[in-house]
Amino acid sequence: MSARTGRARLVAVLAAASVLALGACTSANEIEEQARADDAGSGSSGLAVNTSPDQDRVRSTPSDEAIALLPPGLVADGKLTVAVGAFTPPLSFLADDNETVIGNEPDIAQLVADGLGLDLELITTDWSNWPLATQSGSVDVTIANVTVTEERKELFDFSSYRVDNLGFLANANSGLSVEKAEDIAGLTIAVGSGTNQEKILLAWDAENQAAGLEPIDVQYFENDGDSILALQSGRLDLYFGPNPTGAYKAGVAPQDFEVVGTVNGGWPQTAQIAVATAKGNGLAEAITAALNHAIDDGTYAQVLERWGLTSEAIERAETNPPGLPRQPA
Known part of the structure; x- marks a missing residue:
């Protein structure tokens, strides 16, 4: 890792195993050190994220x-x-x-x-x-x-x-794929209470049940970290939330997570x-x-x-x- 860019995977809030491992970390530098150790042990080649204040941002030109x-x-x-x-x-x-x-x-x-x-x-x-x-x-x-x-x-x-997208986050190699309402029938899914994604999830569930399909088991958690722990422990099939956060988790820890489907946040509008x-x-x-x-x-x-x-x-x-x-x- 160069001193200038400080490239490291920010995994403290991304994978449950990492959350537990990083529980004793008190600084972002310690988090980076743990992330590098995780990479060395797993052979992961996930998304590299610069968490240093020296961002070396992508720059455009005057138009x-x-x-x-x-x-x-x-x-x-x-x-x-x-x-x-x-x-x-x-x-x-x-x-x-x-x-x-x-x-x-x-x-x-x-x-x-x-x-x-x-x-x-x-x-x-x-x-x-x-x-x-x-x-x-x-x-x-x-x-x-x-x-x-x-x-x-x-x-x-x-x-x-x-694009305003919502995403279905699953454990890596889950075998799941969500393209339409019927794909979530019978699954256990976490979602934030009072969110737009909850409205979509409940609408899809009602559509499924009207068609005679199995209902989903909706689970609510206080925060993102609790949902991720439940997902990795196998208590959840999916976590339905904003796609940027899900895609980020899957990007930095592809050995742990994958986004198995997206839906526009304005469904059925765009x-x-x-x-x-x-x-x-x-x-x-x-x-x-x-x-x-x-x-x-x-x-x-x-x-x-x-x-x-x-x-x-x-x-x-x-x-x-x-x-x-x-x-x-």
Whole structure:
């Protein structure tokens, strides 16, 4: 491992065996050492993840088209301020120093800033705070796994950059494959209570039972770690959750996990993840052009590959794509 990149697999929250082994670790450096030991013992060649604060991010180049679309005076200081989270690998989380925010979302933010010819400033924020921060101008944009909805489009403009997918995570070599509702009949599946994936799972189960198929056994756990332990112990067949986290687990520990199926998070509609900007300020068009510039020069694909999210790539970014419909009152 080079001192500059500090490449290591971040497995503390990914595999139950690793969770138990890392229980005594007190720092990210110790976690990296344990991960290297795991690799040496297993011969694994999973996704390598740089958890150091020195990210050596993938960089794009200025796009004349994107720069020309920048609203005059909106980012006059030459800096693009971007709200991101800091708690969910591989989307956005803290590096070894417990201060530097890293992940797919900060890397996408870098590509956008590069395309616009601007410096990047990342502002970590809780999920509940991003709407006010974006509307008030405290930040220029939010890149925090925000799904486009018709209701949100009343207050924000969007530039799409990723498919909103949910994934079925299984133990490696499970032999399972989920492409349609009937594929989960009779299985024991963990899902988060009150989530969109729970709604989909229960709808599929109702469809199956109406067709005379076996019901699923739905299991609820307090946190992601408990679900993973139950999966590896054989108490679960599947864990149904956001695809980025599942794909990341499978990427860094392919000897332990595999994603055996995905479904769009807006099922039966199609949902997209997008950069959010304040409604009507004109920034979205420039951001969309910057994203398409990154798609064209290949840096967008490099970022998604870096974090194990190639399955969520889009062909072109779009300003204000169709959003999920407003829920009935």
